[in-house]
Amino acid sequence: MFTVKKRLLGNDTLLEGSLLPDNLEEIYLEILERREEIYPNCLSAKQDSDYDYITTDWYTYHDYVCVEKFPKLKFIFPYIAQSLDLMEDPKRDYYFKSWINIWPEGQSIGLHTHYGKWHGYFVIKDTGTTTYYFPKNSIDPVPLTNHDGHYVFMSAKIPHLAQTNPSKQLRMSMGFNISDWSEVLREEEDNAHGRGPKIRNVIVPLKEYL
Numbered sequence: 192m193f194t195v196k197k198r199l200l201g202n203d204t205l206l207e208g209s210l211l212p213d214n215l216e217e218i219y220l221e222i223l224e225r226r227e228e229i230y231p232n233c234l235s236a237k238q239d240s241d242y243d244y245i246t247t248d249w250y251t252y253h254d255y256v257c258v259e260k261f262p263k264l265k266f267i268f269p270y271i272a273q274s275l276d277l278m279e280d281p282k283r284d285y286y287f288k289s290w291i292n293i294w295p296e297g298q299s300i301g302l303h304t305h306y307g308k309w310h311g312y313f314v315i316k317d318t319g320t321t322t323y324y325f326p327k328n329s330i331d332p333v334p335l336t337n338h339d340g341h342y343v344f345m346s347a348k349i350p351h352l353a354q355t356n357p358s359k360q361l362r363m364s365m366g367f368n369i370s371d372w373s374e375v376l377r378e379e380e381d382n383a384h385g386r387g388p389k390i391r392n393v394i395v396p397l398k399e400y401l
Contacts (some may be wrong), residue, residue, distance in 0.1 A: 193270050195342060197277065200333050201326030203346050206274055210267070210313060211340040218263050219316045219363055222291060229255055229291055239295035239361055248292060248300075253389035257289040257365065258400070264289070264365055267313060268400045271369075274311065274344040283401060285309075286375050286394040289367035299355040305347040306378040307370035314341040315365060318358035325350040369397060 195208030212218070227234050229251065236242040258264050275283070285308070292300070292312075302325070314337050323332040326349055335343065337353075347368060356362045370378070375394060379387045 193273070193342075195270075195274070195277070195344075200324055200345075200349060201328040203326050203349055204278065205324070205346075205349070206277055206342075206344040207335060208342050209338070209340045210270055210342040212266055214263065215315065215340060218261070221263065222261055222293075222315070222363060223361065225261075226291075226293060228260065230293065239359075240297050242295065243298075244293050244295060245298050245300060248290070249384045250386070252290040253386040253393050255290075256393050256395060257291060257367075258287075258395070261291070265400065267365070267367075270342070271311070271344070271367075271397075272401045275309075275369075278309070278344070280309075282371075283398040285369045285371060285397040287367060287369055287397040287400065288390075288394050289365060292362075292364045292366055294353075294356040294362045296356050296359050299353045302350055302352040304350050305368050307347040307368035307374050309344065309369040310347040310349075310367070311342070311344040311369075312364050312366045314339060315363040316361070317341065317364075318356050318360050318362040320354045320356060320362060322351055322353045370394070 192211045195206050198205050198207060230244060230247050233242045317337040317339050320337045321334045323334050325332050375390060379390045
């Protein structure tokens, strides 16, 4: 089931809704079981909160092609195509990068933006969190309450941050960026956290998946 609506954030448009595949719990459990493949040595921690998932993300999320490592996530592409249509963007000659975010209790991602033209995320398992957006021409942040299956699609340039995970259960989401080649080159040149040289290994041509 896919339901989505447009909402204005300052001068920007954001799509928000729900995407609930029948196998959502199966997707969660598979990634949970295999998480050491993307978070090295995380299972060696005495408890989940002892492992720094956030810092590991910054340095390693260019080490794998998410939709190939976890092929069940490919179900999302028809909905990305619908999102582009809703945003009145006919272009399909983009490059797609995706990754998994896992947060234990007390961890989250601080204020940030993304490379690319579009950014989106899909919450696989929420634990009672809220994401806050800081659009231009808006005095106060705009909160969006997360839930299992929460789907957001927006400009990559809107600053946002997420509330820390309040639960002992691991929170999990899939993030993605949609970029033209100039943005890929900019990310490569910026070389944030030493990831630049890896970017070409983890992007895939979006039109081949739509």
